[in-house]
Amino acid sequence: MNQHLQHIQDFIESSNHLSEKEKTDLLKYLKSADKDLLISDFKLERTEKVKRTTAILLEETIEELEQKQKAIEDSNIALQKSIKELKATQSQLIQSEKMASLGELTAGIAHEIQNPLNFVNNFSEVSKELLEEMLEEIKNGDMEEVNAIAQDVIQNLEKINHHGQRADGIVKGMLQHSRSSSGAKEDTNINVLVDEYLRLAYHGLRAKDKSFNAALETRFDDTIQPLSIAPQDIGRVVLNLITNAFYAVNEKKKLLIEGYEPQVTVETKKVKDAIEISVKDNGNGIPQKVLDKIFQPFFTTKPTGQGTGLGLSLSYDIIKAHGGDIKVNTKEQEGTTFIISLPTTNNA
Amino acid sequence: MKTKSIHGSTVSNIYKALTNALADGFTPTVAIVFISVKQDRKAICKLMDSKNIEVFGATSCGEFINGHQTEGEIAILLLEIVNENYTILFDEIKNGKIADTASKLANEALKKFTNPSLILCSTGINLKGNHFEGEKLVKSLTQSLGPDKIFFGGMAGDDWKLNGTFVFTNEKETDCGLVALVLNGDKIALKGMAVTGWKPLGITRTVTKCKENLLYEIDGKSAVELYLKYLGQEDKLVENDFKIFEELSMEYPFIVERDENETVLKTPMKIDAKESALVMDMEMPEGSKFWFTSPPEFDIVEEVIDKATKYKEDSREDADALLIFSCAGRQPILGPMVTDENEGLAKIWDTPMAGFFTYGEFGRVLNGKQNFHSGACCWVTLKENV
Numbered sequence: 001m002n003q004h005l006q007h008i009q010d011f012i013e014s015s016n017h018l019s020e021k022e023k024t025d026l027l028k029y030l031k032s033a034d035k036d037l038l039i040s041d042f043k044l045e046r047t048e049k050v051k052r053t054t055a056i057l058l059e060e061t062i063e064e065l066e067q068k069q070k071a072i073e074d075s076n077i078a079l080q081k082s083i084k085e086l087k088a089t090q091s092q093l094i095q096s097e098k099m100a101s102l103g104e105l106t107a108g109i110a111h112e113i114q115n116p117l118n119f120v121n122n123f124s125e126v127s128k129e130l131l132e133e134m135l136e137e138i139k140n141g142d143m144e145e146v147n148a149i150a151q152d153v154i155q156n157l158e159k160i161n162h163h164g165q166r167a168d169g170i171v172k173g174m175l176q177h178s179r180s181s182s183g184a185k186e187d188t189n190i191n192v193l194v195d196e197y198l199r200l201a202y203h204g205l206r207a208k209d210k211s212f213n214a215a216l217e218t219r220f221d222d223t224i225q226p227l228s229i230a231p232q233d234i235g236r237v238v239l240n241l242i243t244n245a246f247y248a249v250n251e252k253k254k255l256l257i258e259g260y261e262p263q264v265t266v267e268t269k270k271v272k273d274a275i276e277i278s279v280k281d282n283g284n285g286i287p288q289k290v291l292d293k294i295f296q297p298f299f300t301t302k303p304t305g306q307g308t309g310l311g312l313s314l315s316y317d318i319i320k321a322h323g324g325d326i327k328v329n330t331k332e333q334e335g336t337t338f339i340i341s342l343p344t345t346n347n348a
Numbered sequence: 349m350k351t352k353s354i355h356g357s358t359v360s361n362i363y364k365a366l367t368n369a370l371a372d373g374f375t376p377t378v379a380i381v382f383i384s385v386k387q388d389r390k391a392i393c394k395l396m397d398s399k400n401i402e403v404f405g406a407t408s409c410g411e412f413i414n415g416h417q418t419e420g421e422i423a424i425l426l427l428e429i430v431n432e433n434y435t436i437l438f439d440e441i442k443n444g445k446i447a448d449t450a451s452k453l454a455n456e457a458l459k460k461f462t463n464p465s466l467i468l469c470s471t472g473i474n475l476k477g478n479h480f481e482g483e484k485l486v487k488s489l490t491q492s493l494g495p496d497k498i499f500f501g502g503m504a505g506d507d508w509k510l511n512g513t514f515v516f517t518n519e520k521e522t523d524c525g526l527v528a529l530v531l532n533g534d535k536i537a538l539k540g541m542a543v544t545g546w547k548p549l550g551i552t553r554t555v556t557k558c559k560e561n562l563l564y565e566i567d568g569k570s571a572v573e574l575y576l577k578y579l580g581q582e583d584k585l586v587e588n589d590f591k592i593f594e595e596l597s598m599e600y601p602f603i604v605e606r607d608e609n610e611t612v613l614k615t616p617m618k619i620d621a622k623e624s625a626l627v628m629d630m631e632m633p634e635g636s637k638f639w640f641t642s643p644p645e646f647d648i649v650e651e652v653i654d655k656a657t658k659y660k661e662d663s664r665e666d667a668d669a670l671l672i673f674s675c676a677g678r679q680p681i682l683g684p685m686v687t688d689e690n691e692g693l694a695k696i697w698d699t700p701m702a703g704f705f706t707y708g709e710f711g712r713v714l715n716g717k718q719n720f721h722s723g724a725c726c727w728v729t730l731k732e733n734v
Contacts, residue, residue, distance in 0.1 A: 056580035
């Protein structure tokens with residue numbers, strides 16, 4: 001018992017002027033007070049102890065967390081640097097992918113330019129001969145013939161100009177393709193765009209591999225109105241899909257399957273609120289186990305050095321940036337169809 | 349079911365108390381005996397034999413009945429249960445095969461009653477100083493009995509000597525085993541609750557290196573250094589005889605995550621200086637998530653009482669007897685208030701009560717599943733359907 005309370009207890013017990021009942025009651029209260037005091041002392045002592053320990057634990061924890069925070073901040077800086085480097089590397093890779101696809105086009109472009117150049121050369125030679133003939137007729141004074149020859153020369157020059165402009169357009173297109181896309185949209189004739197890239201891809205491959213051959217079928221929907229798109233971006237997607245289709249049929253052809261005729265079909269179609277561009281091949285199809293990965297960056301089934309694995313990934317990004325969608329239907333041994341869907345309304 | 353609780357500091361005290369208890373014609377068939385290792389267990393059993401009373405016994409770390417809390421003495425709950433509604437099972441665990449023993453005990457209980465419920469005591473520490481694996485026992489027993497079966501109880505103590513605890517019946521005793529009072533659950537209902545009160549403090553920690561009960565590393569740092577440093581005892585690192593359990597971990601155990609949002613306290617018992625590791629009372633496998641703790645606030649006593657009060661009000665039932673298995677660690681934490689906790693529970697149920705301070709508890713938190721606890725106050729009422 002508390003020393004002071006003990007004194008009181010002794011006093012009560014030795015007091016003669018208190019009745020036994022009074023003594024009992026007082027001693028009961030005293031005992032209760034002693035218990036309360038004991039509990040209070042205990043609580044005070046424990047609270048002090050817990051307070052001290054808790055303060056140390058929390059201080060240590062805070063110090064540890066500050067160290068962790070510092071470590072995280074350092075990691076964060078390093079991570080941001082890595083992300084920056086990664087982005088720089090990715091953009092270099094994207095550019096190299098572009099240049100690689102340009103490489104695929106080079107032969108096709110050369111073929112495409114060759115035609116207008118032939119016209120330019122032929123018509124300029126013919127025109128030179130016509131002008132020499134015209135000089136003769138001037139000497140002869142046959143102005144009627146001079147006039148007729150002049151008309152022919154004018155027509156030839158118009159043709160030379162037309163084919164020159166066509167070559168110019170092809171060169172400009174090539175330059176556009178190799179440049180970073182501004183993403184600027186312009187009304188574009190989808191059928192012309194698709195046809196152009198189909199021919200470029202086909203002639204490009206043929207120039208590299210004379211043995212390559214495939215039946216090409218185009219089904220263009222003439223009711224399609226010009227669509228607001230970034231033409232060089234959509235062109236890259238179409239080129240990528242067609243190049244892949246050619247690769248697929250060529251691979252199957254190498255298997256020397258009897259009766260196999262490589263075929264690639266490109267189709268445009270107007271559906272409800274969208275334009276669909278589909279590229280279909282009768283190659284080997286895409287195995288189910290890789291189907292989920294084909295739109296992942298850097299995923300490729302082509303041998304090392306032959307594909308960056310960025311083609312479909314970039315195509316996916318481009319189509320999504322246009323608010324569209326790209327789907328794939330495939331069946332092993334039978335072929336694959338990629339379908340691009342571009343919205344005609346609310347173009348993103 | 350008629351019940352009485354008695355206590356005494358000697359065998360002769362108990363003899364007198366028992367004689368008084370029987371004076372009114374009370375004829376108990378079972379004595380639940382909680383007794384200090386200092387006391388003569390055999391003499392108590394012999395005394396009960398002479399009155400044809402079957403003994404369910406466990407050594408204690410402090411014992412109590414209504415109005416009396418003691419250390420080094422004897423507390424007994426006497427129950428008048430008809431023979432067909434109970435049996436006492438005793439099993440010694442040989443070669444550490446807890447699962448086999450638990451399965452055997454469960455099968456015997458199920459053979460006796462279709463719906464058995466158990467008051468269960470295991471040993472806490474054997475004579476070699478090895479801790480009993482309470483979690484393993486509860487898991488095995490729950491699996492064998494079925495998840496719906498109820499058992500409450502605790503691990504025997506030895507007045508903090510930590511060198512040998514015992515469970516016993518009239519004729520048998522062991523330092524590694526189980527004693528179970530198996531009741532016919534359809535006739536005698538057990539209802540109870542476990543409440544701990546320790547709270548997580550600071551950030552989540554992860555065990556990164558351990559081997560059996562040795563805890564080497566926490567978050568990649570030395571467990572010994574981290575524990576002592578964080579609890580302000582860094583200077584004790586160089587002391588060879590620092591009693592970590594008595595001076596620190598009894599109050600600051602770890603709270604470890606376990607299934608279904610429940611936690612369990614795990615306590616460093618000593619430092620293995622050679623291995624530079626904390627010797628835990630229970631294994632903490634690598635990857636275990638845990639926290640340092642703060643001891644229960646003083647209002648935990650009120651919380652225990654309030655929960656029991658609400659439970660009683662909701663169930664609208666009374667009880668024939670109350671048993672309390674309270675962790676020995678609650679004594680130093682709650683000080684004089686630990687008596688309030690036990691007395692408060694006895695007052696709510698207004699029935700004969702007995703209990704002891706344990707080295708581990710078996711029971712269910714409110715709406716929880718059967719689990720092993722540490723640091724808990726685990727109470728259970730017995731009520732015979734009339």
